[in-house]
Amino acid sequence: MTAAPTTTACPPGAADPGRRERPGAEDRRAARRSRRYRWDVRYSPYAFVAPFFLFFAAFGIFPLLWTGWASLHRMELTEPGRERWTGLHNYVRLLDDAFFWNALGNTAVIGVLSTVPQLLTALGLAHLLHHRLRAAVFWRVALLAPYATSTAAATLVFVLLYGRDYGMVNWALGLAGLAPVDWQNGTWAARVAVSSIVVWRWTGYNALIYLAAMQAVPDELYESAALDGASRLRQFRHVTVPALRPTILFTVVVSTIGATQLFGEPLLFGGAGGQKGGASHQFQTLGLYLYEQGWYDFHLGRAAAVAWAMFLILLVVAGAGGLVARRLRGDG
């Protein structure tokens, strides 16, 4: 296929037999220039996007494939160069690995606990910000501030807040006459605590995305709804939300990917030995299990299998999301 454009790209003069005996230097230069020009137009775009794809190949595709290769071997961090082919053993083992299923369940639970409140709150906040407020810029910047802090710093502060003996949350509960909660050791308490860190960090970010989408909704729609006597709430439900559908879908997909990869928050929330996600692994996510298997137990092959399992799960989730999106679009 590449041959065809090249032949048609030949400058007309060069192919003309009548001018062959006097191929003027001027003509040749013009021909070259025009050829270069055409190549420029044709191939420059590829050159411009190439850096991304080169990096993607080096840091995306290659690790993916290499991890796949590793997952089919017995590979130990302590025994470099002594990999042994084991076929699907690492995957079969996962099927009946209670720690893996526990981590998968935790990932799903913490994912729901963090994504649902996060997106609902973000939608509400965006709705509030959409109307004229005093110091609108201040509120918008304030919303984005959590997103701008590092995961590590935020989580370490939350660990202090959620401390069992000297934490501020339990102190506040005490003021309200409630019993203190062991945020790290309680099964649900720990999951809620980890989710709250995610919610805190990402709500403002999603709110700003929603806000941007809301500002693109034509004012006429609101005006006519108001003329029909729709309240603010009804306007929100029947004008704003339908108009925001694609945006909401986008944030759901992005949050789901983030939830599947949840790692830093539970790791640091667990403190020393955080990779276990608590004494009963009550908040060990798939990311933490992968880390524990690879970098504490030194089973790189098994960790690679966990990574690939995560990847396949994400593909399934993305496929389901795509189906839902198609249905939504059909309805709309």
Add this chain to the structure above:
Amino acid sequence: MHRRRHSSAHARRTCRTAVALTAAAVLAAAVLTGCAGDGDDGRTTLSVGTFGVFGFRQAGLYAEYERLHPDVRITESVIERNDTYYPQFLTHLVTGGGLADIQAVEVGDIHDLARDLGGRLTDLSRAPGVRAGTWLPWKWAQATAPDGRTVGLGTDIGPIAVCYRKDLFRRAGLPTERGAVGRLWAGDWHKYLAVGRAYRDRAPAGTVFTDSAAGIYNAAIHGYPERYYDRAGRPLYTGGPAVRTAWDLAVRAARDGLTARLKQFEKPWDQAYANGRFATVACPPWMLGYIKEKAGDAGRGRWDVAAAPRPASWGGSFLTVPRAARHRAAAVALAAWLTAPEQQARLFERQASFPSTPASYAMPQLRGARNAYFGGAPVAEIFAEAARRAPTLVTGPREQLIGTAFTDVGIAQVEQQGRAPEAAWAAAQQEIENAVDE
């Protein structure tokens, strides 16, 4: 055409500017690297990678070495926790990049490291000036691979004592003098728990007997020569006598409400030191410095040190020199110097790290050394006695993992989550099985 010529002239100008800028940048870079470079002034820069606080810098050992060897400069990079440090070190060792010239290794990792990756480390037994007899025999043996290569030089060891709060003991009606306190529980950790129950019944408000069940477990199990493996290398972690005894003690302490349910080396543990929340803690020498730092001035004169129920050794480290180190010979010389008896004695004086070289014990820094913060306790004498009587530990594969499965999963489930001991034991066993399974 005009536009074109113009733009090419513009381009040429831009280009010239760019060349000038680049030249300036290259020049600046050359000057900068010239300043920071290794060998610009003919000095060798040796890097030391450690975890936690080894105290070489704090004790002025680097400064002195640099004075003795004007051609050497030493830099140190520290990662706070070994469980973060060690996997990174392993990765670097396996790939041969990013290594420091000297790398510290904790005793729980040294067995597997010497056995599996010993070939990537320098055999220090052949190093000039190094004699095996300088170290306690078992310390030397721990870093020696099956093929006879010794890949680590011993730094400190961790003979165990018990640190206790005199003021709290007095208010609970217990003796406060360190000899009498030691006799309360001499010979058996069960007696220590009995003292704990006596304390609990008359405890000053807001205090408990000890910090954590895991602390008791570690102090007790390290008093047995065969802990997780027997001398023939057969596993004992599924229920050998040492594991069983230490487990039962820890579980008993937790269930009797003798512990503050804290995880060691976490923020709340530090806060509990500052708030005077517990009355005793199993104390290897390195713990003294930790207590002093965390309990601060409020704890001055309140803490004291007594002998532990049974002599034991918990923790300790080694210095290794990777074969891929940039300045191997110089690094070996530095490692040998840092672990020599004179320097270990000075480290004890500054950091309370206990020497693994018996010749240090007679040196002025240790002889009759008393710790003012701990009520003038003769700490060197107490620890030297414990070290002399401590058993020679048999080490085996994956010890670090096995130990944390008991402390961070099994015992934590009983102590922190209130699970039944049988279920927690099963969970710990399942944890170990999953970790060691290949």
